[in-house]
Amino acid sequence: MKTLLRKLIVMLPVGFQVLEDRGLLGTYSRFRKWENVNKADIKVFLVLCTAMGLMEKHDLETYWSTDQVLQTPGFREIMSRDRFEMILEMLHLNNKNNYIPPGRPHHDPLFKLRPILDSVLPRFRSVYTPHQHITIDEAMIAWKGKLRFRVYIPIKPDKFGIKTYKLCESVSGYTSTLSFYTGKRFDEHGFPVTVSTKEVVMGLLDKCNLLNKGYKLYMDNFYTSPDLMDTLLAEGTMLCGTARINRAEMSDAMKTKLGRGDRIFRRRGNLLAIKWHDKKDVTLLSTFHKAVMKVDISKADREGNFPVKPECPRL
Structure with missing residues (x-):
């Protein structure tokens, strides 16, 4: 302070x-x-x-x-x-006379906030060590003013704003670090550079020094892929998350349409793929769960029947 x-x-x-x-x-x-x-x-x-x-x-x-x-x-x-x-x-928070305009080398979209970010974000990581279960997800900082990298996401409570990627502890919600989406990136020659979701995830974990420590990571289908699962497993980090069936290396069995109560399990080494029909088809990848279903007694349908779901810890 x-x-x-x-x-x-x-x-x-x-x-x-x-x-x-x-x-x-x-x-x-x-x-x-x-x-x-x-x-x-x-x-x-x-x-x-x-x-x-x-x-x-x-x-x-x-x-x-x-x-x-x-x-x-x-x-x-x-x-x-x-x-x-x-x-x-x-x-x-910064001297605007030192600002480098977009399109020039070393341009920083977060230039106006850089001194505070460089001061505060390391503090997030140093004052608290998260427990074993962590998560990465998107969050919106509400903003309706003029900003080149302002985004519109209709499914978010704050539909207009600055999109951030946050690494948090699953139990308490404590934010260990975050990164900002600042629009398209360009190389030194002016060509657009594609940043994959895998790079976002690995960058956040590496920034917090959480790799090779046995952490269990939970994510949604925006990030989860077989390739990321393999990379994290090699780095001593386990992952569980919903997945999209069109991801590379997904089993063809995961593309099968299911009826009520149907389920499919496929395994490749430590990588488990599960697909079951809840209210709709749901696909899940995990590197630390077993192919076991259990009855979810926390809620029932109108007929009093309890749904059957994969045996994954509810955090």
Whole structure:
């Protein structure tokens, strides 16, 4: 936290580039009242930002409202609205004069956040060691502003935003590390570079130094493939995940349509492939489960029948 505060205070003067871009200030511009900040100001600013995340309102000004129904206790007492908004606009995390535009060598799409990411992400990995069961999945950071790599995923609760790949502990949900999807990548000659889901998974595991330690990884069908299973098994890491039947090296038996209650098992060494019919056909790959089905007593259908599913641990 101390390191983060020092970086924020050091980078705050860069915010004067905002004034340079604005040019001559108006007679009644609030920036004429600007005063330099100190560590206490940054602490108060971060506390208010955290409080806003806990008490969501429809706009920023509402937190400083004097209306008895809308007002938020504490905000007006510890920092004025103009002071907060000036710090918010002035605060930069990197010097934009060092920004390299897209299409040039060494361009960093996350340039504006890079100092904070380089400071915070290693902390995620160093302060907590996840238990044996871990998972990798996508998450969305809600964002509707202008951004070159903003994505739209209709099945997510936040449909517009920044897509991230997160490595988390399955039991607690603790995030060990994450990476950002920043759009298409290009090599030094300007040709597009395809980044596979296998590279995403291996990159996250390697970044956290979790390979060759006996971890058990769970994923959905966006990532799971026989090739990835073999690679992880060679790296001392086991994997269980739903899979798409059109993945390379999938058994032809997995492409068979099943009826209610039907199931198929196939094994290749330590790799087990299971397909069964639940409400629809479901395909699962695992390198540490047995070809055993069991009754799921946690729920029943309308007729009182309990579904039969693979004997996989429910986390």
